[in-house]
């Protein structure tokens with residue numbers, strides 16, 4: 001409790017906090033609200049469905065201290081709904097939105113001294129839903145655990161926004177039609193670690209995945225969504241089931257529309273993306289990361305002068321301004337903690 005936190009040295013890594021939220025249910029029984037308990041290890045059967053067959057989902061969201069001196073979350077209902085869709089896909093009982101959002105509020109409130117001051121980062125919120133009961137055959141677990149832990153993280157860009165270099169993956173795909181790429185299934189992420197590590201060893205920040213069917217359209221950047229901008233029109237891959245429907249992605253589409261830009265959701269073929277004026281990727285962790293270059297089949301294409309693009313920067317400022325409450329929230333996206 002009340003450890004002195006050096007807010008300036010925070011990165012995106014785990015700092016254990018005091019309190020987590022946990023609730024369990026039997027398959028077929030309704031979810032009931034859970035409890036706060038000290039953060040720590042959880043007992044689990046070696047035969048747990050999540051350990052044996054990957055029956056699990058995660059979510060990721062942030063709580064911020066804002067210019068109004070209060071703590072807010074960003075669109076937590078959207079995370080609740082996305083986890084419900086994932087639960088349906090993985091044959092788990094969906095957690096009701098009211099229990100999910102109440103759990104987020106409780107766990108953030110209980111750890112409020114871990115929420116960094118404005119500008120120093122955020123409290124990262126990690127909900128998990130998993131088949132925690134024992135099962136031997138490949139089938140849904142008999143019982144489920146929903147838990148949330150939190151950890152303070154630093155600002156993604158410490159010295160201001162900087163553009164990243166990306167590599168198109170020639171040998172790996174993230175998701176296939178009919179698979180689980182459209183939900184935050186835990187099993188989707190380990191297969192990306194090898195391509196990602198290999199790209200990083202070659203000096204790239206992350207890999208870009210193309211579609212598994214034709215290997216010609218851009219799908220995602222590691223675990224972030226992709227946008228490019230050409231003649232002031234934004235293009236982003238449409239949600240076909242192989243793209244994770246990012247809440248940042250959705251927010252950028254709405255925000256860009258309100259700023260007067262056209263946004264096209266469709267197939268984004270590699271050739272046209274490489275001819276764009278600007279490109280960026282987006283997700284809860286960085287909000288928006290400008291893309292400085294993309295390397296494809298040995299050729300490196302640099303966007304603009306390799307610096308963050310104008311529209312990319314405008315969208316980043318608009319979205320982070322809204323999250324910090326230095327800009328008006330005309331969308332109803334800010335979710336203050338009830339106590340604030």
Ligand SMILES: *Cc1c(COP(=O)(O)O)cnc(C)c1O
Nearest residue numbers: 223224225244246247248283284
């Ligand atoms: C979580 C995630 C994103 C970003 O989603 P946000 O809701 O914006 O954080 C994008 N792609 C993948 C594969 C993800 O897992």
